[in-house]
Amino acid sequence: MSRKYDVLVIGGGNAALCAAIAARRSGASVLVLEGAPKFYRGGNTRHTRNMRCAHDAATDILTGPYTEEEFWEDLLRVTGGQTDEVLARHMIRESKDILNWIVEQGVRWQPSLGGTLSLGRTNSFFLGGGRAMLNALYLTAERLGVDVEYDAEVTDLVIEDGMFLAARLKRAISGETEIRATSLVAAAGGFEANIEWLKQYWGDAADNFLIRGTPYNRGSILKMLLDKGVQEVGDPTQCHAVAIDARAPKFDGGIITRHDSVVFGIVVNKHARRFYDEGEDIWPKRYAIWGRLVAAQPDQIAYIIFDSTVVTSFMPTLFPPIAGQTVAELAGKLELDPAALEKTITEFNAAVRPGTFDHTILDDCVTEGITPPKTHWARKIDAPPYLAYPVRPGITFTYLGTRVNKEARMQMADGKPAANMFAAGEIMAGNVLGKGYAAGMGMTIGSVFGRIAGREAARHAKN
Amino acid sequence: MHGTKILDEADRLMTVCNSCRYCEGLCAVFPAMEMRRAFSDGDLNYLANLCHACGACYVDCQFSPPHEFNVNVPQTLAIARAESYAAYAWPGALSGAFARNGLVISIAAALSVASFILGFVALNDRNVLFGVHTGPGAFYKLMPHNTMAALFSAAFLYAVLALVMSVRAFWRDIGPPIGGRADGGSIFQAIRDAGELRYLHGGGIGCYDEDDKPTDRRKFYHHLTFYGFLLCFAATSVATLYHYLLAREAPYPWWDLPVVLGTLGGIGLIIGPVGLFMAKMRRDPALLDEFSYGMDVGFIAMLFLTGLTGMALLVLRETAAMGPLLALHLGVVFALFITMPYGKFVHGIYRFAALVRYEQERRTAA
Numbered sequence: 001m002s003r004k005y006d007v008l009v010i011g012g013g014n015a016a017l018c019a020a021i022a023a024r025r026s027g028a029s030v031l032v033l034e035g036a037p038k039f040y041r042g043g044n045t046r047h048t049r050n051m052r053c054a055h056d057a058a059t060d061i062l063t064g065p066y067t068e069e070e071f072w073e074d075l076l077r078v079t080g081g082q083t084d085e086v087l088a089r090h091m092i093r094e095s096k097d098i099l100n101w102i103v104e105q106g107v108r109w110q111p112s113l114g115g116t117l118s119l120g121r122t123n124s125f126f127l128g129g130g131r132a133m134l135n136a137l138y139l140t141a142e143r144l145g146v147d148v149e150y151d152a153e154v155t156d157l158v159i160e161d162g163m164f165l166a167a168r169l170k171r172a173i174s175g176e177t178e179i180r181a182t183s184l185v186a187a188a189g190g191f192e193a194n195i196e197w198l199k200q201y202w203g204d205a206a207d208n209f210l211i212r213g214t215p216y217n218r219g220s221i222l223k224m225l226l227d228k229g230v231q232e233v234g235d236p237t238q239c240h241a242v243a244i245d246a247r248a249p250k251f252d253g254g255i256i257t258r259h260d261s262v263v264f265g266i267v268v269n270k271h272a273r274r275f276y277d278e279g280e281d282i283w284p285k286r287y288a289i290w291g292r293l294v295a296a297q298p299d300q301i302a303y304i305i306f307d308s309t310v311v312t313s314f315m316p317t318l319f320p321p322i323a324g325q326t327v328a329e330l331a332g333k334l335e336l337d338p339a340a341l342e343k344t345i346t347e348f349n350a351a352v353r354p355g356t357f358d359h360t361i362l363d364d365c366v367t368e369g370i371t372p373p374k375t376h377w378a379r380k381i382d383a384p385p386y387l388a389y390p391v392r393p394g395i396t397f398t399y400l401g402t403r404v405n406k407e408a409r410m411q412m413a414d415g416k417p418a419a420n421m422f423a424a425g426e427i428m429a430g431n432v433l434g435k436g437y438a439a440g441m442g443m444t445i446g447s448v449f450g451r452i453a454g455r456e457a458a459r460h461a462k463n
Numbered sequence: 464m465h466g467t468k469i470l471d472e473a474d475r476l477m478t479v480c481n482s483c484r485y486c487e488g489l490c491a492v493f494p495a496m497e498m499r500r501a502f503s504d505g506d507l508n509y510l511a512n513l514c515h516a517c518g519a520c521y522v523d524c525q526f527s528p529p530h531e532f533n534v535n536v537p538q539t540l541a542i543a544r545a546e547s548y549a550a551y552a553w554p555g556a557l558s559g560a561f562a563r564n565g566l567v568i569s570i571a572a573a574l575s576v577a578s579f580i581l582g583f584v585a586l587n588d589r590n591v592l593f594g595v596h597t598g599p600g601a602f603y604k605l606m607p608h609n610t611m612a613a614l615f616s617a618a619f620l621y622a623v624l625a626l627v628m629s630v631r632a633f634w635r636d637i638g639p640p641i642g643g644r645a646d647g648g649s650i651f652q653a654i655r656d657a658g659e660l661r662y663l664h665g666g667g668i669g670c671y672d673e674d675d676k677p678t679d680r681r682k683f684y685h686h687l688t689f690y691g692f693l694l695c696f697a698a699t700s701v702a703t704l705y706h707y708l709l710a711r712e713a714p715y716p717w718w719d720l721p722v723v724l725g726t727l728g729g730i731g732l733i734i735g736p737v738g739l740f741m742a743k744m745r746r747d748p749a750l751l752d753e754f755s756y757g758m759d760v761g762f763i764a765m766l767f768l769t770g771l772t773g774m775a776l777l778v779l780r781e782t783a784a785m786g787p788l789l790a791l792h793l794g795v796v797f798a799l800f801i802t803m804p805y806g807k808f809v810h811g812i813y814r815f816a817a818l819v820r821y822e823q824e825r826r827t828a829a
Contacts, residue, residue, distance in 0.1 A: 018755075039529055039530075046525045047525055049485055055495070108666070108667065109489075110488035111488075113484050113485070113487055126485075127488045127489070127667075128481075128485060128486060128489055128519060128523035129485025129486065129524075129525065130485070130490065130522055130664055131522075131523050131525045131526065131665075132485075132519075132522075132523035133525065135522060135523065135675055139675070139676065238655065249531055252525075253482075254525055255483060255525065256479060256482040256483045256526075262498075312500065315481075315482060316477060316478065316481045316482055316500050318478065318482040319480055335699050
């Protein structure tokens with residue numbers, strides 16, 4: 001039996017570290033259990049790059065104010081109202097202070113990155129990216145005296161009547177052990193890397209999903225908590241999915257496998273047929289629908305097809321486009337039926353109406369007489385070489401979580417607040433983010449509720 | 464495909480990095496990369512020499528090893544940088560000097576020191592060589608000033624010529640800047656950036672050496688070394704002016720400008736290289752190019768010996784050890800000069816050229 005800590009934090013990302021630091025700064029002894037090896041520590045935080053915080057005036061790195069009200073309206077819009085208004089407004093209010101607090105924990109900001117000007121007013125970017133942010137938080141935590149253990153797989157939680165008693169841990173060398181603590185902060189993320197769990201809702205299609213983060217986001221802590229009587233929140237069947245390059249690794253391809261070229265061409269399925277309006281809306285807004293759309297296609301694969309005229313219109317890509325001098329040659333390389341792809345492109349080209357192309361606005365380049373239409377940015381695909389990116393659904397995060405109150409305290413299924421259990425980050429994101437996403441919101445949820453959870457967990461432990 | 468395996472690897476990494484861009488605030492390399500979508504040999508050599516090897520992008524990268532994308536920018540650019548020194552060396556026939564640079568520098572230093580000692584012995588009477596000489600002109604009893612000046616001027620001018628020809632080849636290979644031309648503003652900014660080691664800073668918190676805790680250690684010791692070197696150079700220049708313009712002959716009293724400059728510089732050249740060497744020994748091997756170890760240490764050792772022999776000469780110049788120490792010091796300095804174009808010294812020249820080019824590009828893009 002090891003020593004008893006005031007606060008046990010399970011998880012190792014932004015939310016977990018903010019909780020650990022806040023608890024330690026409140027005077028508690030803190031242990032962080034990160035299930036991943038040191039290099040892969042931090043879950044999805046590894047791949048993040050910015051945070052959305054409300055602010056009343058421009059800062060060194062933010063180009064203008066972003067009021068609480070505007071933040072709230074954005075949240076309302078992306079979630080379609082599936083949010084807890086009290087919690088969400090509380091988070092938004094707290095986010096203003098996080099902008100400074102997180103800097104005091106060693107995190108450094110920089111202006112929005114090249115190619116992300118649309119976020120320059122609302123989102124603060126981490127200098128060096130998400131892993132740099134994590135490195136800073138870990139250094140601060142260690143300097144404050146927080147204990148951190150890696151490869152620490154929690155196998156069970158001992159919970160009685162909404163009261164956390166201990167966590168069982170499997171250590172590589174010393175084997176099974178039990179760790180007791182006065183308070184628990186669960187900040188261990190969602191279950192997006194747990195293919196078996198995803199299959200419960202998606203069936204065998206989930207075998208063709210690519211996971212954008214590490215293989216360690218298995219949701220085991222979430223499952224234990226729900227099994228032991230914590231109230232769930234969020235749609236268990238839903239996950240955030242974008243279209244990413246089909247050549248990406250199964251796990252942890254991160255942000256660089258994304259494609260933002262959909263609006264510049266057409267997207268076909270394995271039968272070489274189009275299936276959705278590629279020009280529906282401005283790209284960042286519609287970015288997130290394509291993962292779901294591709295997931296619904298046979299074999300969960302699709303191909304973005306474009307021609308040589310648009311190659312420099314989007315960010316350089318990790319994987320080069322597949323090229324063919326003719327449509328038939330390209331189809332051969334993609335293992336599509338050449339006649340079918342030629343037919344699709346011929347019909348599409350014939351349907352394109354003249355217009356003035358401008359990818360920064362909803363322009364007047366449209367198709368007529370085909371289904372589905374392309375309602376903006378429609379231009380003929382006729383300048384060889386013809387190019388393609390194969391894409392598959394890339395799963396970013398899941399929405400199922402534990403219900404919490406404003407203190408980040410978990411709520412039990414019977415409606416009572418848990419005695420000493422708190423949650424922060426993706427594991428409770430579903431409270432404020434019932435569906436949809438807006439850039440940087442995951443990190444806001446992590447830092448705000450992480451800090452609250454750490455503070456409250458310490459307060460409980462010290463009382 | 465590029466000319467070498469390391470440039471192929473650098474190209475692969477720049478393609479990964481260009482689709483990520485998280486590191487663009489850390490230094491000049493990534494903003495320069497973002498101005499390009501494809502990378503020629505010259506582009507990659509430019510980026511390699513723009514890199515100051517602070518290590519921040521490695522520690523911050525979510526794709527560094529053991530990730531399968533295996534992104535290690537500092538090490539890859541370090542190897543590319545070392546290979547670029549050989550590629551641009553003038554005359555090309557001497558580029559092989561970079562292949563086993565530690566050995567080449569050692570042999571050059573040994574031969575040079577031996578030649579000075581032999582020359583002093585052959586041309587001086589034993590009593591003069593081991594005699595005690597004081598007052599103006601003491602050094603020149605062992606070697607006439609004009610001979611010394613002619614020999615060192617020739618070595619220095621050769622080094623300058625070879626360096627100019629080398630950096631000219633580099634400048635041509637990295638191509639015209641994306642828009643823009645060399646202007647005073649860019650050069651001035653590059654002088655400031657080089658003088659401050661602006662990019663040896665991990666984006667503001669220091670460099671990464673043995674672990675993930677940033678320090679300013681290497682920057683500090685590099686400053687001691689670089690400014691120590693400049694002070695010694697200034698000491699020699701002032702002394703030369705004294706000699707020809709004021710007809711005042713060395714050695715000078717301890718409070719006189721050449722000695723003050725030389726003493727401060729000498730201290731820097733002793734402490735700085737030791738600090739750099741220790742930092743190199745402690746550094747995470749993942750960040751280093753192990754093949755340029757000989758080159759790096761050879762240059763550090765030459766600077767250290769220059770400082771050490773110079774200081775020894777200052778302290779013992781009024782004793783019988785002056786003659787041998789003068790031979791030793793002159794031998795080391797002569798070897799330093801003639802090997803300048805064929806050793807680690809060139810890093811400063813290429814990096815400065817890269818900083819000028821970056822500044823031009825940045826101004827054009829702004």
